[in-house]
Structure formats: structure tokens, C-alpha cells
Amino acid sequence: MAVSPNSRMIAISKFARRTCRTWYYPVLGSMAALSISAGSPEVALSVPWAELFQQGAQVVQLYRISDRDEVELGKQINQQLLSTQFQPVRDRALNDKVNRIGQKLAQTSSRPDIPYTFQVVKDKSINAFATAGGFVYVTTGLLEAVDNEAQLAGVLAHEIGHIAARHTVEQMRQTAIAQGLANAAGVDRNKVIALGVELGVRRPRSRQAEFEADRLGFENMQRAGYDRNQMIAFLEKLRNQSSIPAFLSTHPATSDRIARLQGDDDD
Secondary structure (H helix, E strand, C coil), rough: CCCHHHHHHHHHHHHHHHHHHHHHHHHHHHHHHHHHCCCCCCCCCCCHHEEEEEEECCCCCCHHHHHHHHHHHHHHHHHEEEEEEECCCHHHHHHHHHHHHHHHHCCCCCCCCCCCCCEEECCCCCCCCEEEHHHEEEHHHHHHHHHHHHHHHHHHHHHHHHCCCHHHHHHHHHHHHHCCCCCCCCCEEEHHHHHHHHHHCCCCCHHHHHHHHHHHHHHHHHHHHHCHHHHHHHHHHCCCCCCCCCCHHHHHHHHHHHHHHHHHHCC
16 A cells, blocks of 8 residues: 555654654753752743753752762851851860860761861850751850760760761751752752751751660760760759750650660660
8 A cells, every 4th residue: 555745744743743752851851840949930941051050059959968968068057057046156275175075976976977067156055956067066055054074075975966867957858848848859058058057946856866866975975985874964964953954845855865865874
């Protein structure tokens, strides 16, 4: 049966359209993802590819963030914290003391291969917290509350435990999804930084994360040569105060934490 030239041309045209779809739709989808991740309301086809990829680089993939990217993210969160939330203490001797204890614990932790930064900030409240990428903060109020170096080491070991277990990164990921900040490409870096500041200062971690940080810190104190019972002693001191420090309200009950640590000490 003879095929007319018109029929042949129609068949070729249909095949070309099907073939085009196999590469055009994925590319179009990638461009759309880049557009969303860059936070731009519209991206025209005339925008250069180099600019698109530069915009896309501002997106953080919290699902598989590398150590290097996490440290860089921590640096940017640190800049925001110290410019908007806290004033760093300029006492060199005090910072050196905290840093010496912290670095000793960091090297015996389960995640020693990233740089750690320990800083003292001016705040009368008894508090300490950690953010992404190895950044740990202690307040002047906490330093006045500890009785000895081992108690301070217990606080720092707990915060290092959060970093070792990547609790901050996981909390940022979960919060970004819950708030609708994440998309297929990731999370806008500026939004992640703002989220990191908020989580570091205001948002509690899960009970499971706090218990895990206690356990990791407790084990780490022994490896670093500190009396780990001083972690328990400091918790008991805080529990027995007439006014329990505000930051403990975001943690599991202090008595539960002490019971668990005492159980670990019996092992």
C-alpha cells in the first residue's frame, strides 16, 4: 500500500513532537524549580543560564547538606545572632578559657572533623545553645552559675552533642517543611539563616534530641577526662533553685534528665 507524501510528513511531525517532549519537559521543570528556589516571581527564557545557576546556588539542600556547607551556614547564622540578638563578650581570658574547654571536648566528640567556635555572650540569664556548623554560645549568667570547670564542660558537652547529632539541621529541615518554606529545589538560604537564628534563640528541640545530647555529652566528658557526675551535679543545682532558669522550660523535666544520666552512670 503506497503512503502519500502528506501522510509521511504528518507521521514525522508527530514523532518529532513526542521526542521533543522527552527532553523539553524535564528541562522546563528544572528551570521552574530554579525560578522557585531563587525566590523570583518570574524568570523569562531570556535570562542567561549562568545567572540562573548562580541564583540556584543560593538554595540550601538540607536533606544532604555537606559538612562544609553546614559550617558556612553556621557562620552566616552567627553573624546574624551577634548583630541582632547578642553582644559578644570582649574579655579575652574568659573566651580563651571557654574555648579551651570546648575544643578539648570537640576533639573527643563523635564529630571531631569540623571546626568548632565557642563564644561568650552578654546575658544575665543562665543559658547555652548551639547552632549549625559547630557554633556554641554560653551566657555570662551561666558562667557565674557553674561551680567548677567540669560543670561548664558538662554544659558544653551537651551542646556539642546537639552538633554531633546534627539536631539543628534536622530541626531546620522539619520546620522549613512545616512552614512551607521548602520546595523541590531546597530552601532559600536567607530563609534558612533566619530560621537558624529563630531556632537557636527561641525554639525548643524535641525531648528525644535533648536526651540524646545529654547522653552524647555524658559519654564525651569521660573520654575528655572530666568527672561526668558534675553534669548531674549542675542539673541538680539548677533544679533546686527557687527560680528555675527559663531555658530549662524548653528541655525535658530536669528530674527526668538526671534519672537518665544516673542510669547511664550505672552502666
